[in-house]
Amino acid sequence: MDRRERVNDPEVALREALDGYRAGIWTALPGIVQSFQSAPGRSPTCSVQPAIKMQVRQLDGTIASVALPLLVDCPVQFPSGGNCTLTFPVAPGDECLVVFASRCIDGWWQSGGVQEQAELRMHDLSDGFVLLGFRSVPRALTDVSTATAQLRSDDGTTYVDLDPAGHIVKVKAPGGIVLDTPTVTVTGVMAVQNAGSASTAFSINGNTQFTGQVRANGKRIDDTHAHSGVQPGSGNSGQVI
Structure with a gap:
């Protein structure tokens, strides 16, 4: 028995009643992704195990710590807008935050638009949305840039880095890097540096068309270049002037 039940105090009784009421209101919980579902014609969802246990009073009056049930078919939030979306390969073990809607989302989830409530439940575990990216200390992201915006791998070896100052x-x-596009347009100067061990810094496979001067090692090799040591006959010309 809760010791507060032994106190004949209306305020204590009211507080206990309010505590019991608040215990059934779900707002947000950290969770761990168990599975991710994505299929054509279906918005992505995932199953999440809440990462915080709940204390439940047993019949004998003792308190037991139990895991909350698995949350299934939770809509996953990806940053999106204006017909553009940034997606991530969600994997089991990813940590997240599950936010619970204040009203039943079944009608909206099924049909979109403005819908009637399928049920009158409120702040229920059945109406969770999954927000990705929240991390506990053991899974903290290291070496986070404080000066640039990045789309990066967790280990930091692969990234796209945008420097707003520079x-x-x-x-x-x-x-x-693979570019699958019919045309690549470069409006400025393109400099290629072979910083690795490859024997060729720049390679083109296919027909190539240039407009303007083309130089190699400081020598013009376009249609106006000249050769030294030219003599009539079958011999080869000399070097490019």
Whole structure:
């Protein structure tokens, strides 16, 4: 028995009643993703295990700490707007924050738009939204840039870095970069530096068209270049002038 039940005090009784009422109101909980579901024509959802246990009074009056039930089919929030979305490969073990709607979301989830409440439940575990990116200390993200915005891997080896002060975008991709596009337009000067061990710094496979001067090692190699040591006959010309 709760010792407050032994006190004949209306205020204590009211506080206990309010505590019991608040215990059934769910607002937000940290969670751990158990599975992620994404299929054509279906918004992505995931199953989440709440990461905080609940204390439950047993029949004998003792308090037991029990795990909350698995939260299934929780809509996943990806940053989105204006027909653009930033997605992530959600994986089991990812930590998150589950936010519970104040009213039943079933009608909206099924049909979109403005819908009637399918049930009159409030702040229920059945109406959770999953917000990604929240982390506990053991899974903290290290070496977070304090001066630039990054889209990065957790280990920091691969990233796209935007520097608002220097107006520079830097890309680091140890595995390479693939551009699948019919046209690439560069409006400024493109400098290629072979910082690795590859024998060729720049390679083109296919027809190449240039407008303007083309130089190699300081020598013009376009349609106006000239050669030294030219003599009529079958011999080869000399070096490019």
